[in-house]
Amino acid sequence: MESMEHIAEAVIACRKCPRLVEFRESLRPRYRNGEGWCKPVPGSGTNPAGLLVVGLAPAIGGANRTGRILTGDKTSDFLFSCLHEKGFSNLPYSRSRDDGLQYSNIFLTAAVKCVPPDNKPMREEVENCLPFLRQEIETLKGLKAILALGRLAHESVLRTILPDGSRKTGFPFSHGRRYRIGGIDLYCSYHPSPRNVNTGTLTREMFLKVLEEIKEKSLFS
16 A cells, blocks of 8 residues: 555656646746746645545646645635634645644545646546545545545546446435445535635535534544
8 A cells, every 4th residue: 555655756746647747837937936836736634534525626826836735725715714613624724835734634635636727627637647546545544534526526536436436327416415435425515616605606504514414424423
Protein backbone atom coordinates (compact mmCIF):
# COMPACT_ATOMS: atom_id res chain seq x y z
CA MET A 1 0.00 0.00 0.00
CA GLU A 2 1.28 3.46 -0.92
CA SER A 3 1.65 6.16 1.71
CA MET A 4 -0.14 9.46 1.25
CA GLU A 5 3.24 11.13 0.85
CA HIS A 6 4.17 8.82 -2.04
CA ILE A 7 0.77 9.34 -3.67
CA ALA A 8 1.19 13.11 -3.39
CA GLU A 9 4.63 12.91 -4.99
CA ALA A 10 3.24 10.86 -7.88
CA VAL A 11 0.33 13.27 -8.36
CA ILE A 12 2.58 16.34 -8.47
CA ALA A 13 4.93 14.68 -10.98
CA CYS A 14 2.13 13.55 -13.32
CA ARG A 15 2.11 14.81 -16.92
CA LYS A 16 -0.27 12.29 -18.49
CA CYS A 17 -2.71 14.80 -19.96
CA PRO A 18 -1.05 17.18 -22.46
CA ARG A 19 -4.06 19.51 -22.64
CA LEU A 20 -4.16 19.94 -18.86
CA VAL A 21 -0.40 20.34 -18.56
CA GLU A 22 -0.43 23.10 -21.17
CA PHE A 23 -3.41 24.85 -19.64
CA ARG A 24 -2.30 24.79 -16.00
CA GLU A 25 1.16 26.09 -16.89
CA SER A 26 -0.24 28.79 -19.18
CA LEU A 27 -1.95 30.34 -16.15
CA ARG A 28 1.27 31.20 -14.33
CA PRO A 29 1.56 34.78 -15.69
CA ARG A 30 -1.78 35.76 -14.18
CA TYR A 31 -0.61 35.13 -10.59
CA ARG A 32 1.18 37.84 -8.67
CA ASN A 33 4.64 37.50 -7.13
CA GLY A 34 5.15 34.06 -8.66
CA GLU A 35 2.68 32.49 -6.24
CA GLY A 36 1.02 30.24 -8.82
CA TRP A 37 1.32 26.51 -8.06
CA CYS A 38 0.38 25.47 -11.63
CA LYS A 39 0.96 21.75 -11.00
CA PRO A 40 -1.34 18.83 -10.16
CA VAL A 41 -2.79 19.20 -6.66
CA PRO A 42 -2.70 16.23 -4.27
CA GLY A 43 -5.17 15.59 -1.49
CA SER A 44 -4.81 17.10 1.95
CA GLY A 45 -6.04 16.22 5.43
CA THR A 46 -5.60 13.65 8.16
CA ASN A 47 -4.91 9.95 7.94
CA PRO A 48 -6.74 8.24 9.61
CA ALA A 49 -9.85 10.07 8.45
CA GLY A 50 -13.46 9.05 8.86
CA LEU A 51 -14.63 11.34 6.06
CA LEU A 52 -13.25 11.82 2.55
CA VAL A 53 -14.51 14.83 0.57
CA VAL A 54 -14.07 14.59 -3.20
CA GLY A 55 -14.40 17.70 -5.36
CA LEU A 56 -14.26 18.17 -9.13
CA ALA A 57 -10.82 19.65 -9.83
CA PRO A 58 -8.50 22.50 -8.78
CA ALA A 59 -9.84 25.95 -9.62
CA ILE A 60 -7.93 28.69 -11.42
CA GLY A 61 -8.14 31.09 -8.48
CA GLY A 62 -8.09 28.34 -5.87
CA ALA A 63 -5.90 25.24 -5.71
CA ASN A 64 -4.06 25.87 -8.99
CA ARG A 65 -2.93 29.15 -7.43
CA THR A 66 -2.34 28.05 -3.83
CA GLY A 67 -1.24 24.44 -4.23
CA ARG A 68 -3.69 23.05 -1.66
CA ILE A 69 -6.98 21.48 -2.60
CA LEU A 70 -10.14 23.52 -1.98
CA THR A 71 -8.14 26.54 -0.86
CA GLY A 72 -8.18 30.21 -1.74
CA ASP A 73 -11.49 30.87 -3.49
CA LYS A 74 -15.20 31.39 -2.80
CA THR A 75 -15.90 27.65 -3.02
CA SER A 76 -13.46 26.99 -0.18
CA ASP A 77 -14.89 29.90 1.83
CA PHE A 78 -18.33 28.29 1.75
CA LEU A 79 -17.03 24.77 2.31
CA PHE A 80 -14.78 25.50 5.27
CA SER A 81 -17.24 27.75 7.03
CA CYS A 82 -19.50 24.70 7.11
CA LEU A 83 -16.76 22.18 7.93
CA HIS A 84 -15.60 24.36 10.79
CA GLU A 85 -19.12 24.63 12.19
CA LYS A 86 -19.35 20.84 12.25
CA GLY A 87 -15.93 20.35 13.84
CA PHE A 88 -13.87 19.17 10.85
CA SER A 89 -11.39 22.07 10.90
CA ASN A 90 -9.96 24.58 13.34
CA LEU A 91 -10.57 27.53 10.98
CA PRO A 92 -13.70 28.64 9.07
CA TYR A 93 -11.62 29.27 5.92
CA SER A 94 -8.85 27.77 3.80
CA ARG A 95 -6.77 30.52 2.18
CA SER A 96 -3.17 29.37 1.75
CA ARG A 97 -0.81 26.54 2.62
CA ASP A 98 0.55 28.52 5.58
CA ASP A 99 -2.72 29.82 7.06
CA GLY A 100 -2.61 27.54 10.11
CA LEU A 101 -5.48 25.31 8.98
CA GLN A 102 -5.72 22.00 10.82
CA TYR A 103 -8.05 19.19 9.79
CA SER A 104 -10.02 16.91 12.09
CA ASN A 105 -10.93 13.40 10.94
CA ILE A 106 -11.20 14.50 7.29
CA PHE A 107 -9.27 14.21 4.04
CA LEU A 108 -10.02 16.29 0.94
CA THR A 109 -9.13 15.59 -2.67
CA ALA A 110 -10.41 16.04 -6.22
CA ALA A 111 -11.46 13.62 -8.91
CA VAL A 112 -9.22 15.44 -11.40
CA LYS A 113 -5.89 16.69 -10.09
CA CYS A 114 -5.22 19.47 -12.64
CA VAL A 115 -7.27 22.56 -13.40
CA PRO A 116 -9.26 21.95 -16.63
CA PRO A 117 -10.31 24.65 -19.13
CA ASP A 118 -13.83 25.89 -18.32
CA ASN A 119 -13.92 23.39 -15.40
CA LYS A 120 -14.69 20.66 -17.95
CA PRO A 121 -12.22 17.77 -17.99
CA MET A 122 -12.35 15.36 -20.90
CA ARG A 123 -13.28 11.73 -20.35
CA GLU A 124 -9.73 10.45 -20.83
CA GLU A 125 -8.43 13.03 -18.35
CA VAL A 126 -10.87 11.79 -15.72
CA GLU A 127 -9.78 8.23 -16.52
CA ASN A 128 -6.11 9.13 -16.05
CA CYS A 129 -6.80 10.43 -12.54
CA LEU A 130 -8.89 7.50 -11.33
CA PRO A 131 -5.86 5.47 -10.13
CA PHE A 132 -4.83 8.35 -7.85
CA LEU A 133 -8.31 8.55 -6.32
CA ARG A 134 -8.38 4.79 -5.86
CA GLN A 135 -5.00 4.86 -4.11
CA GLU A 136 -6.14 7.66 -1.80
CA ILE A 137 -9.27 5.74 -0.83
CA GLU A 138 -7.34 2.53 -0.27
CA THR A 139 -4.69 4.31 1.80
CA LEU A 140 -7.06 6.18 4.12
CA LYS A 141 -7.36 4.41 7.46
CA GLY A 142 -10.65 4.44 9.34
CA LEU A 143 -12.66 5.64 6.32
CA LYS A 144 -16.40 5.47 6.96
CA ALA A 145 -17.94 8.00 4.59
CA ILE A 146 -17.24 9.74 1.29
CA LEU A 147 -18.88 13.03 0.34
CA ALA A 148 -18.93 13.63 -3.42
CA LEU A 149 -19.28 17.27 -4.43
CA GLY A 150 -21.11 17.16 -7.74
CA ARG A 151 -21.98 14.55 -10.33
CA LEU A 152 -18.50 14.04 -11.80
CA ALA A 153 -16.98 13.44 -8.37
CA HIS A 154 -19.85 11.07 -7.54
CA GLU A 155 -19.29 9.02 -10.69
CA SER A 156 -15.53 8.95 -10.17
CA VAL A 157 -15.95 7.62 -6.66
CA LEU A 158 -18.32 4.94 -7.93
CA ARG A 159 -15.74 3.90 -10.48
CA THR A 160 -13.25 3.32 -7.68
CA ILE A 161 -15.36 1.59 -5.02
CA LEU A 162 -17.81 -0.56 -6.98
CA PRO A 163 -16.73 -4.15 -7.69
CA ASP A 164 -17.48 -3.39 -11.34
CA GLY A 165 -16.64 0.29 -11.64
CA SER A 166 -18.52 0.71 -14.91
CA ARG A 167 -21.91 -0.10 -13.31
CA LYS A 168 -23.02 3.32 -12.10
CA THR A 169 -26.69 3.26 -13.12
CA GLY A 170 -27.93 1.91 -9.79
CA PHE A 171 -26.56 4.88 -7.86
CA PRO A 172 -27.91 8.08 -9.44
CA PHE A 173 -26.61 11.43 -8.28
CA SER A 174 -29.04 13.49 -6.23
CA HIS A 175 -28.32 16.00 -3.51
CA GLY A 176 -28.65 14.47 -0.06
CA ARG A 177 -28.67 10.84 -1.22
CA ARG A 178 -26.75 8.23 0.72
CA TYR A 179 -25.61 4.83 -0.58
CA ARG A 180 -24.02 2.00 1.37
CA ILE A 181 -21.29 0.41 -0.76
CA GLY A 182 -18.74 -2.08 0.53
CA GLY A 183 -18.85 -0.84 4.09
CA ILE A 184 -18.60 2.86 3.16
CA ASP A 185 -21.41 5.41 3.08
CA LEU A 186 -21.35 7.50 -0.10
CA TYR A 187 -23.11 10.87 0.20
CA CYS A 188 -24.02 13.25 -2.61
CA SER A 189 -24.04 17.03 -2.53
CA TYR A 190 -24.28 19.73 -5.13
CA HIS A 191 -20.88 21.31 -5.64
CA PRO A 192 -20.46 24.43 -3.47
CA SER A 193 -19.49 26.58 -6.46
CA PRO A 194 -20.37 30.28 -6.44
CA ARG A 195 -22.95 29.66 -9.17
CA ASN A 196 -24.75 26.97 -7.16
CA VAL A 197 -24.59 29.02 -3.96
CA ASN A 198 -25.59 32.33 -5.55
CA THR A 199 -28.57 30.80 -7.35
CA GLY A 200 -29.77 28.97 -4.23
CA THR A 201 -29.23 25.56 -5.81
CA LEU A 202 -27.12 24.81 -2.74
CA THR A 203 -27.78 26.67 0.50
CA ARG A 204 -25.76 26.64 3.69
CA GLU A 205 -28.61 24.88 5.46
CA MET A 206 -28.70 22.14 2.79
CA PHE A 207 -24.97 21.50 3.07
CA LEU A 208 -24.89 21.57 6.86
CA LYS A 209 -27.72 19.02 6.88
CA VAL A 210 -25.59 16.61 4.83
CA LEU A 211 -22.61 17.09 7.14
CA GLU A 212 -24.77 16.51 10.19
CA GLU A 213 -26.14 13.30 8.70
CA ILE A 214 -22.61 12.12 7.98
CA LYS A 215 -21.66 12.67 11.60
CA GLU A 216 -24.78 11.07 13.07
CA LYS A 217 -25.24 8.10 10.71
CA SER A 218 -21.70 7.28 9.60
CA LEU A 219 -18.99 8.66 11.87
CA PHE A 220 -20.56 8.29 15.29
CA SER A 221 -23.28 5.70 14.81
